[in-house]
Amino acid sequence: MSQDIQLIELSKLKINPSNPRKHYRDIGELTASIKERGILQNLTVVPDKDDTYLVIIGNRRLTAAKKAGLSHAPCKIEDMDEKTQVSTMLLENLQRDDLTVYEEATGFQMCLELGMSEEDLAKKTGFSKTTIKHRTKLLELDQDKLKEKAINGATIFVFMKLEKIKDPDTRNQVMEKLGTNNFDWALQQAINKEKAQKITTAYVKILKTFASKIDKVDYSIHEYIHGYRSSVKEDIEKPDDYKERKYFYVIPSWGGGVELYRLKNEKEIESSQEQSQIKIEQAEYEKRNNEFSQVAKTMFDMRHDYFISKTRNKLPEDKLFYFSTLIMGLPKLKTKENQSYPYTAYGLDSTLFAKLSGIDLGDQELLIEDVVESATQNPKKCIERTIYCCLEAGESIPCKNYYDEYDPDPVFALLYSFMEEIGYQVSDIEQQILDGSHSLYVQAESEE
Numbered sequence: 184m185s186q187d188i189q190l191i192e193l194s195k196l197k198i199n200p201s202n203p204r205k206h207y208r209d210i211g212e213l214t215a216s217i218k219e220r221g222i223l224q225n226l227t228v229v230p231d232k233d234d235t236y237l238v239i240i241g242n243r244r245l246t247a248a249k250k251a252g253l254s255h256a257p258c259k260i261e262d263m264d265e266k267t268q269v270s271t272m273l274l275e276n277l278q279r280d281d282l283t284v285y286e287e288a289t290g291f292q293m294c295l296e297l298g299m300s301e302e303d304l305a306k307k308t309g310f311s312k313t314t315i316k317h318r319t320k321l322l323e324l325d326q327d328k329l330k331e332k333a334i335n336g337a338t339i340f341v342f343m344k345l346e347k348i349k350d351p352d353t354r355n356q357v358m359e360k361l362g363t364n365n366f367d368w369a370l371q372q373a374i375n376k377e378k379a380q381k382i383t384t385a386y387v388k389i390l391k392t393f394a395s396k397i398d399k400v401d402y403s404i405h406e407y408i409h410g411y412r413s414s415v416k417e418d419i420e421k422p423d424d425y426k427e428r429k430y431f432y433v434i435p436s437w438g439g440g441v442e443l444y445r446l447k448n449e450k451e452i453e454s455s456q457e458q459s460q461i462k463i464e465q466a467e468y469e470k471r472n473n474e475f476s477q478v479a480k481t482m483f484d485m486r487h488d489y490f491i492s493k494t495r496n497k498l499p500e501d502k503l504f505y506f507s508t509l510i511m512g513l514p515k516l517k518t519k520e521n522q523s524y525p526y527t528a529y530g531l532d533s534t535l536f537a538k539l540s541g542i543d544l545g546d547q548e549l550l551i552e553d554v555v556e557s558a559t560q561n562p563k564k565c566i567e568r569t570i571y572c573c574l575e576a577g578e579s580i581p582c583k584n585y586y587d588e589y590d591p592d593p594v595f596a597l598l599y600s601f602m603e604e605i606g607y608q609v610s611d612i613e614q615q616i617l618d619g620s621h622s623l624y625v626q627a628e629s630e631e
Contacts, residue, residue, distance in 0.1 A: 203290030589619030
């Protein structure tokens with residue numbers, strides 16, 4: 184039952200601990216207004232213990248009134264159960280549209296814990312049940328880190344990216360990168376790693392039926408049979424001689440799959456002892472090559488996901504002209520050493536262009552009619568797609584040679600210049616690959 188509005192001492196008014204809002208931002212202007220004109224709209228409160236009251240509506244005004252030096256505030260005393268209190272505070276704050284995603288999440292969760300259904304919440308707040316699920320799922324993250332990132336302005340759309348990561352500890356580790364240019368890199372690496380672990384687990388399940396696990400390979404007695412990489416799922420068949428010969432599998436320390444070995448017989452051991460060093464060098468090369476492959480895939484996934492998930496059409500006409508002109512002149516590009524770029528022509532990746540343009544190729548090649556239609560519908564967007572599809576390197580790192588030494592590639596550098604122009608943030612790892620400072624590169628031997 185509500186009562187008439189009455190003045191209550193500020194010392195008897197308490198901010199409701201169940202209020203979803205935990206931080207009051209930009210309160211200076213309200214404080215100045217209250218100091219000059221007083222509180223123009225009453226607070227809504229409920230009785231608490233010891234002749235005090237909890238504020239349901241007006242916690243922000245109460246905070247500003249205290250800062251302004253007021254002694255009393257006009258209040259309307261209401262009788263509400265806890266569920267009604269929480270839902271009222273949540274709705275009042277949502278209407279202000281400046282809650283952090285953390286505050287929204289805790290508000291929704293409190294309502295659910297008090298017995299409200301997602302359907303009830305959706306009707307009262309106007310949020311869909313899917314949106315409410317996304318908000319409350321945030322509370323699975325580390326609360327202190329979540330609160331910190333939310334206060335610093337991280338949006339729900341950024342937090343939702345973390346849902347792609349299954350492992351909660353990994354999610355929290357990646358969340359630490361929020362707000363930096365390395366967030367997308369850490370996110371994509373975690374996603375790829377989980378996919379790789381899933382494939383590797385499937386491999387091991389089959390391999391362990393005929394092979395034993397070892398932690399380290401001894402090339403003097405172990406013969407390499409096959410490497411099953413986690414980037415592509417392969418079928419595994421039991422060897423015909425698995426009952427007569429001993430087989431072993433090892434998960435390399437650098438990850439990325441599992442390797443199958445067989446125990447050599449005595450003659451093979453004798454003849455291969457002198458080859459052991461070569462085998463070790465080959466293993467080192469394969470280890471480095473696999474790590475390069477993982478980095479290259481992450482780089483491609485980040486570029487591709489960014490381009491395909493955004494509504495492109497960002498480049499102004501002068502930038503479109505600039506990149507288009509460079510692509511037309513690619514066969515004549517010069518490196519710093521004044522050597523001609525090694526290609527005589529540079530064409531469109533038609534498969535990628537078709538995917539970005541929504542064209543179903545089937546078994547057909549990309550037809551000029553399809554390109555013309557795309558260009559007619561949105562010329563600027565079509566040019567951006569064309570530039571991207573001409574520059575995209577796929578799952579490879581062009582700026583290294585056969586010996587894994589750094590070898591600058593002008594087109595790869597141009598690709599990243601283009602991506603940055605449309606808003607892409609280059610991570611530290613990508614920059615190290617581009618400028619040759621990454622530790623995976625083999626240092627070229629200096630000529631004396």
